[in-house]
Amino acid sequence: GAVVSQHPSWVICKSGTSVKIECRSLDFQATTMFWYRQFPKQSLMLMATSNEGSKATYEQGVEKDKFLINHASLTLSTLTVTSAHPEDSSFYICSASQGHGEQFFGPGTRLTVL
Amino acid sequence: AQKVTQAQTEISVVEKEDVTLDCVYETRDTTYYLFWYKQPPSGELVFLIRRNSFDEQNEISGRYSWNFQKSTSSFNFTITASQVVDSAVYFCALSEVGTNAGKSTFGDGTTLTVKP
Numbered sequence: 334g335a336v337v338s339q340h341p342s343w344v345i346c347k348s349g350t351s352v353k354i355e356c357r358s359l360d361f362q363a364t365t366m367f368w369y370r371q372f373p374k375q376s377l378m379l380m381a382t383s384n385e386g387s388k389a390t391y392e393q394g395v396e397k398d399k400f401l402i403n404h405a406s407l408t409l410s411t412l413t414v415t416s417a418h419p420e421d422s423s424f425y426i427c428s429a430s431q432g433h434g435e436q437f438f439g440p441g442t443r444l445t446v447l
Numbered sequence: 448a449q450k451v452t453q454a455q456t457e458i459s460v461v462e463k464e465d466v467t468l469d470c471v472y473e474t475r476d477t478t479y480y481l482f483w484y485k486q487p488p489s490g491e492l493v494f495l496i497r498r499n500s501f502d503e504q505n506e507i508s509g510r511y512s513w514n515f516q517k518s519t520s521s522f523n524f525t526i527t528a529s530q531v532v533d534s535a536v537y538f539c540a541l542s543e544v545g546t547n548a549g550k551s552t553f554g555d556g557t558t559l560t561v562k563p
Contacts, residue, residue: 435542
């Protein structure tokens, strides 16, 4: 199956700093990438949908100025958590789709903000 | 709006027992995809199955089987002869097609614990 990578796999940062998470589709071109957030013992919640070359579409309640998404190419999307705070600590998972209803998930990035 | 309900929050069984995880969904779309994923403690989502809305044929893969019934909007997952390694959180998800292709709604997950 298609492979999606995320980097870093985990990150610890101080409150107030910004953190960038990369999502790459390694063996296919992804027309759309999705960013999900998962709090401990909870489900995955969609944060935003990202199409290459256009602005991301954010779900209701997700601050676009807080979570900056850039989809610069058909194989790379980045999520930047700006001015991170402890409440942003979570598991962030990206997925990539070729547009046929199937999506391939990355391994996730665990963010801890001290 | 899409909705996926996994009514069973936690299930505990003893090894070798069969277990069924329920999934009920709501959608106004006539075309969609349904998925099951396994999430072990490491956190990475493991794809188990994809079924499109026009394919109601049940599927068996080793100890896993899935029962898709469109009439009741259910897509249940059965593990036969469960093993300790099956312990994980299992998510059912519904994925859109068309302009929002790939956009998924997840259920809350069912935590399965298989005891030796």
